[in-house]
Amino acid sequence: MRDWDDHRLILTLHRCGTLRATGDALDVTHTTVARRLAALEAREPTPVFIRQDRAYRATDYGLERVALAERMEEIDLAAMRVQRSSNNGLAGPLSLSVPQAVFQFLLLKDIGAFAGAHPDIDLTVVGTDRLADLDRGEADVVIRGHANPPEHLVGREICKVGVRNYAHREYLDRTTPDARKWISASDNAVWIKDTPYPHQPVGLVIHDIQSRFLALAAGQGLSRAACFMADPHPDLEPLDDTPPTPLYGLWVLTHPDLRASPKVKALMKAMGDALARQRSMIEG
Amino acid sequence: MRDWDDHRLILTLHRCGTLRATGDALDVTHTTVARRLAALEAREPTPVFIRQDRAYRATDYGLERVALAERMEEIDLAAMRVQRSSNNGLAGPLSLSVPQAVFQFLLLKDIGAFAGAHPDIDLTVVGTDRLADLDRGEADVVIRGHANPPEHLVGREICKVGVRNYAHREYLDRTTPDARKWISASDNAVWIKDTPYPHQPVGLVIHDIQSRFLALAAGQGLSRAACFMADPHPDLEPLDDTPPTPLYGLWVLTHPDLRASPKVKALMKAMGDALARQRSMIEG
DNA sequence: TTTTTTTGTAACGTTTACGCACCAGCGGGG
DNA sequence: CCCCGCTGGTGCGTAAACGTTACAAAAAAA
Known part of the structure; x- marks a missing residue:
């Protein structure tokens, strides 16, 4: 009977492509991966991987094995969850x-x-x-x-997250309405048209919500932000009095x-x- | 990440019940099984097996793991079949x-x-x-x-296997019809009623088809037998001229x-x- | 181009996991 | 009853697997 860990090696090598990356993923050195792979291939009647373009590529046969290994991984992950939930104490x-x-x-x-x-x-x-x-x-x-x-x-869904449009007090003081620009998570922010500055452009795109809020708080522009983040801030103020929009749960x-x-x-x-x-x- | 071979140990120990039997199944010694089990239990937050009545019994948690390991085994067996069929040469x-x-x-x-x-x-x-x-x-x-x-x-089904009722020539010579007895695979052989000796009893029960045929060929009694086995035998003859019964495919x-x-x-x-x-x- | 990084391979020394032999305890069968 | 078989446990020597290190080749960067 074969070692079931072979399946994991096949799956990981397929995903990582190189011996070293596979070794990192499996928490062993690349030499160990090379040895295990050699032993595995020796047990197989047909090559599982071929080296191509400086990477290990699964053969057609290898892809079949990868598909099965993926199913195995799902079960292993399920076992991990069972293991986690088995400790029925508060410890x-x-x-x-x-x-x-x-x-x-x-x-x-x-x-x-x-x-x-x-x-x-x-x-x-x-x-x-x-x-x-x-x-x-x-x-x-x-x-x-x-x-x-x-x-x-x-x-469970606790409640909806309300968002409003904010700006730093000083930003509003030192800029004219026509000069103000938006900070947004993406270029095509369709929601801008429903704000007090529907025609002002996006001047800064920041994907990360945390960094975007920092830019807002630093007075870099107008921005939509979650109320629970912006309201406690002493220098941020809403652009209008419309009630918050419940954006997502x-x-x-x-x-x-x-x-x-x-x-x-x-x-x-x-x-x-x-x-x-x-x-x-x-x-x- | 855990070694996927752990699942196999859990499954095998659950099936075999003892360390030694598990070792035989996994082709290792019982000491190795004991060591692996100790290492596995150390990794688990909850016992997987308990010793009970001189045997290893899976706990409730262990049974969950066994169920998952059984699903894993199916995939491993599928991989084995893929492996077997992958060798696309005649070698x-x-x-x-x-x-x-x-x-x-x-x-x-x-x-x-x-x-x-x-x-x-x-x-x-x-x-x-x-x-x-x-x-x-x-x-x-x-x-x-x-x-x-x-x-x-x-x-594919090649054809039906025909069976008839036979006896050794010498057996028929040395016994009277009332003294003849049947050799059968089981006690309740309902098909006897459709033979030339519908009321003769079963004198010998032999489950193994090969041994049963040997008894027939040795003149130990009457018996139903596959034509391909009995017809080539020079001293066996059918009890009647009815055509063979197609018993199974x-x-x-x-x-x-x-x-x-x-x-x-x-x-x-x-x-x-x-x-x-x-x-x-x-x-x- | 040269340099640097990343690749897989090879050799070497160490650790770890293994099999073996033996032990005591428990049960079933003669 | 005793004996035999089977259970798991222990100590020891070995062999396999491992990590470390060094190396050569190829791609990427300078």
Whole structure:
């Protein structure tokens, strides 16, 4: 019988392309990868990989194996989730993925309080924005602003995130209305037409929400921003009095496999309650 | 990232129950299994197995892992089949599962001829009767007498196997009709009522078809037997002149994953043709 | 062009995982 | 009853797998 880890080697080498990158992914050195690959190929009746353009490419046969290995990986990830949820006490590792902005403006104290209330839980906060974290086991709970979260995840929507248009007080003082420019996440910001400055151009494109808010707070231009970020700022003021726009929902999510875990439940409740308490601020 | 071979250890230990049996299954010693298990349990937040009644029993959590490992095994077996079918030349290992009786009476020469015609193919003939061989990769091609072969297998039915009722000439000479007894595969042989001796009892039960035929040929009683086995025998004669009964089909089968392999195709064709050539003898 | 980085390969020394032999404890069968 | 077979556990020597280091070739950068 063959070693099931062979499948992982095939999958990882296919994804990484080189021995060194594969070694990094598998936490071994590239020489080890080379040896394992040589042993694997010796067991196979047909080459699995060929070197082409300074990279390992899977042969047609290798691609079949990769496809099967991908299915295997899904099961391995499922096993990892089962493993995570199996620790039915309030102890052990637990990870929360939350956007930087939410962490900074809404949950800083509450996360600290949770960690203090559960000293046996090793809480890790990761600041990534990718929603795929959950499937790959990189996080147990994620908090995201999203219109329609993937349906295979479970959780609850706390409220809508309200956004308004802001500018720094000094920016408004030192510029004329015709000279003002927008800071936006993309070039084609269609929502600008519904603002007090519908014809002003986008002067600065910043994809990262955190950096964009910093630019706004530094008086670099007009910008749409989440109320919970901008309202506490003493020098930022809304451009008009229209009520905040509920742009997307704020979700606390986990994977179905993890839902039964007491740790996960406790964290979801704590975070959900903390956000619900600040509902008026989030909605604007 | 965890070693995917852990899943195999969990699955095998669950099936075997003891360290030694697991070691035999994995082709390692029981000490190695103990070490791997200790390392695995150390990585798990919750026990996977508990010792109970001198055997390793999976915990509830362990059973979840076993279920996932079973799904993994299916994929691993699929990969094995892909591997087998990938060798697209007429070379390498090839295994044929065929009942002893068919091997001896019908295919002995033809299998030898096939092996001689394809010197680069390492042909292995296994004499098991289990049909599950194909799924577990224990054989590439199976030849079986079966009424309805599993539908997930592919292949063709050569013809029906004809059976008649026979006895050794000397047995008939030295016994009176009332003293004759049947040799059967089971106690409740309902087909006896349609024979020239419908009221004679079953005197000997032999499950194994090969041994049963030997008993018949040794003059131990009356018995139903396949025509292709009994007709060539000089001293066996039918009990009546009724035509042979087509009892079940004779199938040459393989797994869909292997069908594309030239080796498998060649072997299936050779065996199918060889059996078709002897169709009149098989049907009786 | 030269230089730098990144690639895979080869040799060497160490660690780790392995098989082997042996042990005691428990059960079933004679 | 005793004995035999099977269980898992322990110590030891070996062999396989590993990381480190060094090296040559090819692509990328200067």
